[in-house]
Amino acid sequence: MNDGETIPQMGFGLWQVPGDQTARVVGEGLAEGYRLVDGAAIYGNEEGLGAGMRQPGVARDAVFVTTKVWNDDQGYDATLRAFDASARRTGLDRFDLYLIHWPCAANGLFVDSWRAMIRLREEGRVTSIGVSNFGADHLARLVAETAVTPALNQIELHPFLQQAALRKTHADMGIITQSWTPLGQGLAFDAAPVRSIAARLGASPAQVILAWHLALGCSVIPRSTRRAGLAENLQAGSLALTAEDLTALATLDRGQRLGPDPAVFS
Numbered sequence: 263m264n265d266g267e268t269i270p271q272m273g274f275g276l277w278q279v280p281g282d283q284t285a286r287v288v289g290e291g292l293a294e295g296y297r298l299v300d301g302a303a304i305y306g307n308e309e310g311l312g313a314g315m316r317q318p319g320v321a322r323d324a325v326f327v328t329t330k331v332w333n334d335d336q337g338y339d340a341t342l343r344a345f346d347a348s349a350r351r352t353g354l355d356r357f358d359l360y361l362i363h364w365p366c367a368a369n370g371l372f373v374d375s376w377r378a379m380i381r382l383r384e385e386g387r388v389t390s391i392g393v394s395n396f397g398a399d400h401l402a403r404l405v406a407e408t409a410v411t412p413a414l415n416q417i418e419l420h421p422f423l424q425q426a427a428l429r430k431t432h433a434d435m436g437i438i439t440q441s442w443t444p445l446g447q448g449l450a451f452d453a454a455p456v457r458s459i460a461a462r463l464g465a466s467p468a469q470v471i472l473a474w475h476l477a478l479g480c481s482v483i484p485r486s487t488r489r490a491g492l493a494e495n496l497q498a499g500s501l502a503l504t505a506e507d508l509t510a511l512a513t514l515d516r517g518q519r520l521g522p523d524p525a526v527f528s
Contacts, residue, residue, distance in 0.1 A: 277485060359389065
């Protein structure tokens, strides 16, 4: 990342993982070989994230843990309090990455939150800081007002929403692109290019799409509550897509969002 730190390219996310299953999912994911776990305050399962991290077998320093400040907690002091709350819930005294979950630009607070996150990084309570769902204009404002560039921007990205322009902005600014809802709810599983590549490689459609994210240079955080699903997703890292594959998959872009539009969501 642009701050000199590193992040695993493949991880798993905890969005919509039930609280009473989260510790198990985290433990199974780590046992399968994942070293990146993506959480957030709004997911309501940070306690399970922490419990999963305390299971034996994997040292804390070997795992990259992300969490996020929610919209209601934006602002300088509120962000600091939200961080403290996430630390209490997880039982962790440091996060590897802390993100602003949404810009909520109409509220006018995301720069204040960013300043608080800079302080948290300076104090060593978080190693890296970044954002989620930010557009190019939001990123430019952060840099203009604080001179600190986010290390990562986590955005909705899947075959039907490929975000080429924003990915180029990230590349120009030295920001890692991380894909959320990377499988696009399975809507592209039956698309002809995906089926053709999957048949040739002896892979599942999900594995082909995850391999596409990796080939684009993105970090990717699919979710599964099944150990077999976690293992299947991780195996996508062994697939090698050709330039022709990437060209074929690029034709699937529809600009179709499955989540909120960051330009107006607050």
